[in-house]
Amino acid sequence: MPSALFRQFILKVHNRCDLACDHCYVFEHADQSWRNRPAVMSTRTMRRAAERIAEHAREHGLAEVCLVLHGGEPLLAGPDRLGELITAAREPLRGICDVEFRLHTNGVLLDTGFCELFRREGVLVGVSLDGDRAANDRHRLYRDGRSSYDKAVRAIGLLRHDFPELYSGLLCTIDVANDPIAVYEALLDHEPPAIDFLLPHHTWDDPPPRPTVTAYADWLSAIFDRWLAGGRPVPVRTFDSIINAGRGGPSLTESLGLEAGDLVVIESDGGYEQADSLKTAYDGAPETGMDVFRHSVDEVGRHAGVAEGRGGLAALCEVCRSCPVVAVCGGGLRAHRYRGDSSGFANPSVYCEDLSALIAHVQRGSARRLGALPAPVLRSLATGYGDPAAIAWLRRSQTVGGRALLAAVGARSEAPAAWNTLREVEGLAPSALDAVLAHPYVRVRAVRRLRSLEESDDRTDDGLLATVACVAAAKAGTRSTLTVPVRDGDVYLPTVGRYRVPGRERTTVQVGDGRFTVEGATGMDPVRRLRAGAASVALDDLDPFRDCHDWPASERLDEERFQEWQTCFQQAWELLEKDYGEYAPGIAEALTTIVPLDVPHPGSNVSSAARDAFGAVGIALPEDPATLCLLLLHEFQHVKLGAVLDFVDLYDRNDERRFHAPWREDPRPLEGLLQGTYAHIAVADFWRRRCRVPQADTVAEAERHFGKWYPETLAAVGTLQSSEALTGLGEQFVALMRATLESWDPSVPTARSD
Incomplete structure (x- = not known):
């Protein structure tokens, strides 16, 4: 087993406390090992601990470690002893790695003397506060029942006004008996750099008090809504972790996500322990039997309990492994999974239903409102192109969104067999489920289903979960038997094809x-595919939800018409790869489906991209491959920008003004102008590059079109920039669009004559 890699070290510098908080996991829960340990860590112990940390940092090439001065209450050690301990910790690490010092305190002893020490030593200070006076006094009291509120608030004021560089944030333990908005606003009044809401530590043997099944989710969701509506005025670690993990990034807290924990506790006697929260499980739960005098940090990493806590998905119980949101939840905090029978920690969190509900709520809200695209991805896409890595990120993120949509449908639909099959496939072969969710019209159908549920709350199975489950099971190689509704005499299995089932309302599908x-x-009519070079896309003339474009979708094409599509597509793709290489890899990465459209009249060229159908475009077969190439470029621009707008706000969505678009007679809302401008970057680029084609008639046509579309697109960019409706991110995005246009040489004859 490889050595663990720890970056955070919790140092118990003082192992007693001046308060008697009844929710304290150190003194009030199952583990009482504090009674047998020294009250204060010695400088000898601290120095040896730092030497062990230095060994670990050197072995693993760590550039920085975080040392957290903790307790009990660390300030009980006094400023002189804390200064000695900080010096003892710093010296062995000097020249090996940078050290970030943090300290967690209840604040009642914090004064100018302590703060001057922390300023000299660069120690960041976090303070525990549970809200306003009434909320804080429920639990954070002296043993004689006196309130600690005024002293804690005085400490926070000292940090805010006199030592702001030390103020790292507030930690609040949740009590659902407190009003969530009152708690949040009371914390916000202290202008914290960050807020961390902590679930109180409970297990299945000692479950948390809750008036409803999702009381903690409801409490946090109320704060999330206020936080989001207020423009995220302060980082909130729980919310930021859900958003980040839900889009493929790491969690920011040990209580969520599948990332391996990177912290170890060093007690006042030098003993290594696992996470402090385990003290709530049973007496001795966090012990390792190791200490800094006899054992290295790497040896702690090989401890069975530590390894189990770092085991990711494989270390979770079967229920957690099959959960659609396990990548975000991570099974919750390990201590909260404990049950004092043979199952031990092999259970879902005692907060399982709260976590599921909260994750769904945060993801729904954040998908609409929050900017979460990595800066390199956004910049790449803003140029109008989008490198393969950026397009791949969009595709993966859309898949995550598809999972969330499916989970939302599953939570509200009466299709238990289909839902169980989906959970099984997700646990065994998540890529199989993702392959089905990548079909654009699964998303379209899920969005419509959720809207229908919100309007009518009709939970009757409509077949979405069952048909997706059948295909996912087949791709995963598992067996399943599900009942599905028959729609107009047909059963359509996404990405597979249409089965004709006359005279039935429901049927059984065996996989x-x-x-x-x-x-x-x-x-059975199979979904057929168009192939050319690196591209393979479905020509979907079967999906019952494909008819969401600006023009009617064609009915099933005969074989002759399909071959016409294949020939035209192959030639168009060859042109795309040859002359439009910046676009081709991205289109090959994410374009999965073309829906053939009916033309409104002979000779017209029509195309469309549907907002909820990422990866699909609708096109009426044009007369020549070059036009098909142009239409693919144009519509895929809409596909890319639509996906970007799922994750970031580029403009003020409350601005209802309309703006002139050079290519439209009717004024456009801001999103319509932005979409059109972004798409016409590719249109202008298409004709710019066609100017290089040696045929005289082609060059003349290209120069004419470029002379029209280039200045019109540049003018539209100017309209966007002068609208005063772009967000800061939108301004950056549109500026990069302009930079792409201005990087071209517009000096073709027609362009000059205009």
Whole structure:
């Protein structure tokens, strides 16, 4: 087993406390080992601990470690002893790695003397406060019942006004008996750099008090809504972790996410322990039997309990492994999974239902409102192109969103067999589920289903979960038998095809060995694919939810018409790869589906991208491959920007003004202008590059079109920039669009004559 890699070290510099908080996991819960340890850590112990940390940092090439001065209450050690301990900790690490010092305190002893010490030593200070006076006095009291509130608030004021560089934030333990908005606003009044809301430590043997099944989720959701509506005025670690982990990034807290924990506790006697929260499980739960005098940090990493806590998905129970949100939840804090029977920690969190509900709520809200695109991805896309890595990020993020949508439908639909199959597949082969969710019209259908549920609350199974589950099971190689509704005599399995099942309202689909047996089926029309070079896309003329474009979708094409599509697509793709290389890899990465459209009249060129159908475009087959190439470029721009707008706000969505778009007679709302401008970067680029084609008639046509679209697109960029409706991120995005246009040489004859 490889050595663990620790970056955070919790140092118990004082192992007693001046308060008697009844929710304290150190003194009031199952583990009482504090009674047998020295009250204050010696400088000898601290120096040896730092030497062990230095060994670990050197071995693993760490550039920085975080040392957290903790307790009990660390300020009980006094400023002189704390100064000695900080010096003892700093010296062995000098020249090996940088050290960030933090200190967590209840604040009642914090004064100018302590703060001057912390300023000299660069120690950041976090203070525990549970809200306003009434909320704080529920738990944070002296043993004689006196309130600690005024002293804690005085300490926070000292940090805010006299030592702001030391003030790192507030820690609040949740009590659902307190009003969540009153607590949040009371904390916000102290202008904290960050807020951390902590679930009180409980297990299945000692469950948390809760008036409803999701009381803690409801409490936090109320704060999240106020936080989001207020423009996220302060980082809140729980919310930021859910948002980050839900989009493929790391969690920011040990209580969420699947990342391996990177902290170890060093007690006042030098003993290594696992996370302090385990003290709530049973007496001795966090012990390792090791100490800094006899054992290295790497040896602690090989301890069975530590390894289990760092085991990720594999270390979770079967229920957690099969949960659609496990990548975000991570099973919750390990201590909260404990049950004092043979199962031990192999359980869902005692807060499981709260975590599921909270994650769903935060992801729904954040998907609409928050900017979470990595800066390199956003910049790449803002140029109008988007490198393959950026397009791949969009595709992965859309898949995560698809999982969240499916989970939301599953939570409100009455299809338990289908839902159980989906959870099983997600646990065994998540890529199989993702492959089905990548089909654009699964998302379209899920969005419509959720809207329908919100309007009517009709939970009758509509077949979405069942058909997705059938295909996912087949791709995963598992067996399943599910009942699905028949729609207009057909059963459509996404990405697979349409089964004709006349005379039935419902039928049974059996999945085995990657194949489907549909009871009562009299025939099957497969989804056909267009192939050329690196591209392989479905030509979907079957999906019942494909008809969401600006023009009607074609019915099933005969074989001759399909071959016309194949020939035209192959030639268009060859042109795309040859002359439009910056676009081709991204399109090959994320374009999964083309829906053939009916033309409104012969000879017209029409195309469309649907807002909820990432990866799909609708196109009426044009007369020549070059036009098909142009339409693919144009519509894929809309696909990319639509995905960007799922994650970031580029403009004020409350601005209802309309603006002139050079290519439209009717004025456009800001999003319409932004979409059109972004798409016409590719249109202008298409004709710019066609000017290089040696045929005289082609060059003349290209120069004419470039002379029209280039200045019009540049003018539209100017309209966006002068609108005063772009967000700061939107301003940056549009500026990069302009930079791309201005990097071109517009000196073609028609452009000059205009």
